Amino acid sequence: xxxxxxxxxxxxxxxxxxxxxxxxxxxxxxxxxxxxxxxxxxxxxxxxxxxxxxxxxxxxxxxxxxxxxxxxxxxxxxxxxxxxxxxxxxxxxxxxxxxxxxxxxxxxxxxxxxxxxxxxxxxxxxxxxxxxxxxxxxxxxxxxxxxxxxxxxxxxxxxxxxxxxxxxxxxxxxxxxxxxxxxxxxxxxxxxxxxxxxxxxxxxxxxxxxxxxxxxxxxxxxxxxxxxxxxxxxxxxxxxxxxxxxxxxxxxxxxxxxxxxxxxxxxxxxxxxxxxxxxxxxxxxxxxxxxxxxxxxxxxxxxxxxxxxxxxxxxxxxxxxxx
Numbered sequence: 001x002x003x004x005x006x007x008x009x010x011x012x013x014x015x016x017x018x019x020x021x022x023x024x025x026x027x028x029x030x031x032x033x034x035x036x037x038x039x040x041x042x043x044x045x046x047x048x049x050x051x052x053x054x055x056x057x058x059x060x061x062x063x064x065x066x067x068x069x070x071x072x073x074x075x076x077x078x079x080x081x082x083x084x085x086x087x088x089x090x091x092x093x094x095x096x097x098x099x100x101x102x103x104x105x106x107x108x109x110x111x112x113x114x115x116x117x118x119x120x121x122x123x124x125x126x127x128x129x130x131x132x133x134x135x136x137x138x139x140x141x142x143x144x145x146x147x148x149x150x151x152x153x154x155x156x157x158x159x160x161x162x163x164x165x166x167x168x169x170x171x172x173x174x175x176x177x178x179x180x181x182x183x184x185x186x187x188x189x190x191x192x193x194x195x196x197x198x199x200x201x202x203x204x205x206x207x208x209x210x211x212x213x214x215x216x217x218x219x220x221x222x223x224x225x226x227x228x229x230x231x232x233x234x235x236x237x238x239x240x241x242x243x244x245x246x247x248x249x250x251x252x253x254x255x256x257x258x259x260x261x262x263x264x265x266x267x268x269x270x271x272x273x274x275x276x277x278x279x280x281x282x283x284x285x286x287x288x289x290x291x292x293x294x295x296x297x298x299x300x301x302x303x304x305x306x307x308x309x310x311x312x313x314x315x316x317x318x319x320x321x322x323x
Contacts, residue, residue, distance in 0.1 A: 001019075001320060001321055001322075002321075003019050003320060003321060004105065004106045005022065005026065005028075005107055005108070006104075006105070006106055006108045006166070008020060008022050009022045009028065009108035009166075009292060010108065010166070011289060012253055012290060012291060012292050013167075013230055013253050014289075015249065015250050015251070015253070015289055015290045017289045019316075019317070019320035020313050020317040020320055021282055021291065021293055021312075021316075022108075022292045022293065023292065023294070023295070023309055024255070024292060024293070024294040024295060025295055025306060027108060027292075028107055028109070028110055028292075029099075029101065029102040029103060029107045029108070029109045030109075030112060030169075031099065031102075031111055031112065032098075032112045032113075033094070033098060033112065033113060033155075033159060034094055034097065034098055035094035035095070035098070035158070035159075035162075036084050036155065037084075038084075038114060038115060039054070039063065039114050039115060040052075040054040040063050041062075041063060042054075042056065043056045043063075044056055045066075049084040050081065050082065050083070050084065050124065051071055051081075051082060052065060052066075052069065052123060052124065053065075053066040053069045065123055070123075070124060070125055070126045070129075071124045071125065072124065072125055073125075074133070075121075075125050075132075075144065076133075076137060076140045078121075078124075078125060078140060078143065078144040078147070079143070081124055083147075083151050084151075086151075086154055086155060091158055091161070091162040092162060094162070095162035095164075098111075098163065099163055099165075104164075108166050108167070109163075109164075109165040109166045109167070110166065110168070110169050110210065111159050111163050111165045111167075111168050112169045112170075112171065112212075113152070113155065113159075113168065113169070113170050114171045115171060115172075116152075116170050116171055116172025117144075117148045117149060117152070117172060117194060117195075118130075118173070118174065118181075118191060119172050120148060121141070121144055121145070121148070125144075131181070131182065134182050134186050134190065135186070138189065142190050145190055145191060145194045146194060148194075149194040149197050149198060153198060153201040156168055156198065156201050157201065157205060159207075160202075160205035160206065161205075165207065166207065167202075167207055167208035167209070167210050167230070167231075168202055168207050168208075168210065169210035169211075169233070170210070170212065171212040171213075172211070172212070172213060173213055173214040173215055174187065174191075174215065174217045175213065175214065175216040175217045175238075176215050176216065177215060177216065177238060177261065178216050179215075179216055180215075180216060180219065184219045184223075188220075188223060192223055192227065195224075195227055195229075196227050196228075199227050199228050200228070203228065208230040208231065209229055209230050209231075210229075210230060210232070210233060211224065211229045211233070212232075212233045213232065213233075214234065214236065215236065216236070216238045216239060217239065218238070218239045218240065218244070221239065221248070222248075224252070225248045225251050225252050229252060230253060231252065231255050232252060232255065233254075233256050234255065234256030234257070234258065234260060234294060235254050235255070235256050236258075236260060236261065237257075237258075237259045237262075241254055241256075241257035241281075241284075241285060242257075242285060245285055245288075245290060245291065249288060249290040249291075250290070252290065253289075253290045253291065253292065254290060255291075255292045255294040256293075256294040256296070257281050257285045258277055258278075258295075258296060259277060260296040260298070260299075263277045264295075264298075264301070264305070265296055265298040265299060265300060266300060267300055269300045270301070271301050271304040274299070274300075274301040274304045274305050274308070275304055275308040278293075278305055278308045278309060278312075279308065281293070282309075282312055282313075293309060293313075
């Protein structure tokens with residue numbers, strides 16, 4: 001049977017039983033779009049196209065926002081923030097560069113966009129200012145979220161036209177490790193309507209919409225499902241991924257579900273701990289589809305992770321292809 005990894009991932013996104021449990025490392029092509037420099041990606045200091053300044057952090061092995069830097073003094077000044085001009089760039093060249101290594105026939109393709117509407121707000125206007133603004137200046141925050149979503153909807157359309165991926169993956173963290181950064185009511189009043197626009201835009205373009213959201217956000221998970229989000233990542237253990245899949249697995253796909261913070265991403269995580277965590281998650285979340293084994297970005301034992309994955313999944317995949 002000639003089943004491509006891409007087709008197998010799509011089965012998971014369609015909430016059908018895939019032929020084997022798909023994984024992000026070998027079955028997906030994933031790229032951070034570079035047509036618009038929404039985050040400085042160099043190894044010294046520099047600015048993104050919104051004007052935010054970054055410094056390279058050796059410990060993080062990447063650029064971080066310069067401490068104390070923000071574009072405006074408070075949320076009521078958000079209209080002073082300048083947005084990138086999406087018309088003034090060579091989209092065809094950017095798409096060709098970013099997708100040069102893609103295997104469109106065999107692998108599921110994803111374009112990532114960092115810093116969604118909430119993250120970009122507190123990066124630009126200050127974290128405390130934004131948290132206070134959500135409560136005391138909701139009209140200003142609603143204006144910001146609407147304007148940023150206008151920009152991002154246009155960006156999604158350009159990505160769809162020139163990159164032609166299977167999915168877009170938008171990063172916007174709403175939770176800390178064990179609690180949300182704002183109340184579910186704030187999410188529903190201010191963020192949810194704009195997130196709906198983003199999801200609808202992706203779907204109108206024929207793309208799946210993946211929401212990357214770190215931390216705890218279980219109270220708003222039903223809202224995320226209601227919006228039509230196709231998949232969520234990484235669904236950390238504080239959200240009880242097995243419970244969520246049991247309730248909503250016929251409507252949304254889980255990418256991850258691993259205990260990244262306490263196990264996989266620990267610097268002293270052992271090979272056996274990694275293997276045991278992989279086995280646990282595949283056993284809990286793998287059956288029935290709506291799941292992709294998405295390895296954490298900072299997994300300290302990536303070789304052990306993939307070796308154990310192939311021990312479990314390899315024979316199943318081989319049997320499916322031999323049919």
